[in-house]
Amino acid sequence: MDTLKVIKGYFKVDEAQDVELKRKTWRQWLLVGISVVALLAITIGVVVHSRKNNSHGSTLSSTPNLTPAASLKTVCSVTHFPASCMSSISNIPSSNTTDPEVLFRLSLKVVVDELASISTLPKKLSEETDDESIKSALGVCGELLDNAMDSLNETVSAMDVRDGKNILNPTKIDDLKTWLSAALTYHETCFDALDELRSNNNMTTTENYANSTISRNLKSAMRNSTEFTSNSLAIVAKVLSTLSDFGIPIHRRRLLGSKPFFPRWVCPRVRKLLSAENVTPNVTVAADGSGDVKTVNEAVAKVPSKSNTMFVIYVKAGTYVENVVMDKSKWNVMIYGDGKSKTIISGSKNYADGTKTYETATFGVQGKGFIMKDIGIINTAGPEKHQAVAFRSGSDHSVYYRCSFDGYQDTLYPHSNRQFYRDCDVTGTVDFIFGNAAVVFQNCDIMPRQPFSKQFNTITAQGKTDDNQNTGISIQRCRISAKGKVTAETYLGRPWKKYSTTVVMQSEIGPIVNPAGWVRWDVGVEPKKILYGEYRNFGRGSGLSQRVKWAAYKPVMSDAEAARFTVAAFIQGNKWLPASGVPNQLT
Numbered sequence: 001m002d003t004l005k006v007i008k009g010y011f012k013v014d015e016a017q018d019v020e021l022k023r024k025t026w027r028q029w030l031l032v033g034i035s036v037v038a039l040l041a042i043t044i045g046v047v048v049h050s051r052k053n054n055s056h057g058s059t060l061s062s063t064p065n066l067t068p069a070a071s072l073k074t075v076c077s078v079t080h081f082p083a084s085c086m087s088s089i090s091n092i093p094s095s096n097t098t099d100p101e102v103l104f105r106l107s108l109k110v111v112v113d114e115l116a117s118i119s120t121l122p123k124k125l126s127e128e129t130d131d132e133s134i135k136s137a138l139g140v141c142g143e144l145l146d147n148a149m150d151s152l153n154e155t156v157s158a159m160d161v162r163d164g165k166n167i168l169n170p171t172k173i174d175d176l177k178t179w180l181s182a183a184l185t186y187h188e189t190c191f192d193a194l195d196e197l198r199s200n201n202n203m204t205t206t207e208n209y210a211n212s213t214i215s216r217n218l219k220s221a222m223r224n225s226t227e228f229t230s231n232s233l234a235i236v237a238k239v240l241s242t243l244s245d246f247g248i249p250i251h252r253r254r255l256l257g258s259k260p261f262f263p264r265w266v267c268p269r270v271r272k273l274l275s276a277e278n279v280t281p282n283v284t285v286a287a288d289g290s291g292d293v294k295t296v297n298e299a300v301a302k303v304p305s306k307s308n309t310m311f312v313i314y315v316k317a318g319t320y321v322e323n324v325v326m327d328k329s330k331w332n333v334m335i336y337g338d339g340k341s342k343t344i345i346s347g348s349k350n351y352a353d354g355t356k357t358y359e360t361a362t363f364g365v366q367g368k369g370f371i372m373k374d375i376g377i378i379n380t381a382g383p384e385k386h387q388a389v390a391f392r393s394g395s396d397h398s399v400y401y402r403c404s405f406d407g408y409q410d411t412l413y414p415h416s417n418r419q420f421y422r423d424c425d426v427t428g429t430v431d432f433i434f435g436n437a438a439v440v441f442q443n444c445d446i447m448p449r450q451p452f453s454k455q456f457n458t459i460t461a462q463g464k465t466d467d468n469q470n471t472g473i474s475i476q477r478c479r480i481s482a483k484g485k486v487t488a489e490t491y492l493g494r495p496w497k498k499y500s501t502t503v504v505m506q507s508e509i510g511p512i513v514n515p516a517g518w519v520r521w522d523v524g525v526e527p528k529k530i531l532y533g534e535y536r537n538f539g540r541g542s543g544l545s546q547r548v549k550w551a552a553y554k555p556v557m558s559d560a561e562a563a564r565f566t567v568a569a570f571i572q573g574n575k576w577l578p579a580s581g582v583p584n585q586l587t
Contacts, residue, residue, distance in 0.1 A: 071098040078238035080466070081227040088228060100243065101168075104235045108156050111183075111228040115149045118221050125214050133354060134214055137197055140358050141190035141218060147366065147394070148229070150328060151183040155232075173241050174470065174572055178396065178438065180233040181469035182416040185436040187226045188465050188497070189415070191219060193356045230466055237468040273310065273334060273371065281314035291316060296324050296335075296345060305329040306367075315375065317342040323349060323362055328394075330367035337375040340404040340425065346378045350385035357410060361392035368417075370395035372403050379407040383429060383452035389413045393437070400424055407432065408451065414439040414473070418571040427483050431461035433473060434496060438571050440474045447483035448490045448512055457486070458519065460493030462500040467529065472501030474565040480541070481510040491519040495527040503557070503565045505535035513541035517555075518548050526550055535562035 337343025
């Protein structure tokens, strides 16, 4: 087993959450299933009774066997934290209802109010210390809490039904699950940044005490918002999603004269943009001065805030040594170059030199609707510097076409939301594709390289912490082969978090991959809650006879199981990818 002592404490499941989740037994989940069925039956009764009364010109005044208290208890029973679900929602005066949708809306209010109450805490704690490492971690947390609030606001806005459609249509349900999954991921990434402080061996005893106290205080303050977010996600995934599948119109208002729904990211200029040979850019970047600006950051500064119109940046051939951050206000940006080996953006930030992993990215993007084409992103820190991200993305509905991502440990960080990578190259060593996005890689070259001394290679480290999150890594029709001479053991992945989800299907797996295929995170601990699977792979490394024997691993997935991880099903690519023009196979 690898001895990556320098990152002990990083990539670990939060201990308090781990204990809480272990309390869930098969018996409790059986009760959850019964509760959902009961709620479904009750809701059907409400709808039928309502329609019957309305047909006689009357209104629904009461329904036998259904009280607000019973409805709230049933809804909250599907969550990981039923006590906090019930207590937080029942304190709101308008919770005297039997409508699951209303209860969900109230659960969102609870999260928003809680996040607002702690939004300034990272900054306040930062003012209590002079330690730059602690300040850096708190800065990451402050940004992530802000992102979590944005995801919640997006979720609340999506509950508006002015588009004339049932709030429970499948597309909206998936949006809700995506944004709430992202909000949970932002919480977890904050915890990861705080945990990295524990592995800093250069701190004095006094500094360690200070960072331990500050970390503990912030984690404690974030406990409620984490639980409340998980509760809202569970209600969507287990209650509203079930009602949607059965086509039950629990939202009974009829809207007249509303216009057909049309997603904002499907606009005329976006269509076939990636397939176009000639695109007129808004800004041209050229290091030799032949463009509008000389650096990528100068071009990013010209991007308008929250624009629904695509803004195009062209980066001419050359190597641009700079760290680029495209924040959450930069919507609908396309950046393209002259080829992944010709237009290069290069950086060298790394964990070993004191930068938090989240902030080591050579290029980081957050705003929705991002498109990248024909560009190479590199982190040149090298294997001895450990965590060093080349590219990090939290952009929803983002597309990466004919790009390359080159580094060693933690090369590519699909952090959150829905992402699609097509015809890309990814090179690295330890956990070099990691994160908690819903991401599909299609027709990509995935190339492990020789790692640092005593390390082994793991291609993926997926970070799903809640079983209701709709996240995971899908590697489809790709090629996995060595970059150069590689003598280190190489595995398809290891479970970073408790519900780690990764599928490799219809791909060519070279001999570089160890016959066991996958490796445990902790020695002697079998991952029991993960979802790892393989489907119709081929190549010298695809043999299944010596694969791991974990109960949660599926060496031979069925057609139906694999179909869940296709572009159309997993990231709903049939709804938005055709508008981008990027080649894709939906199934």
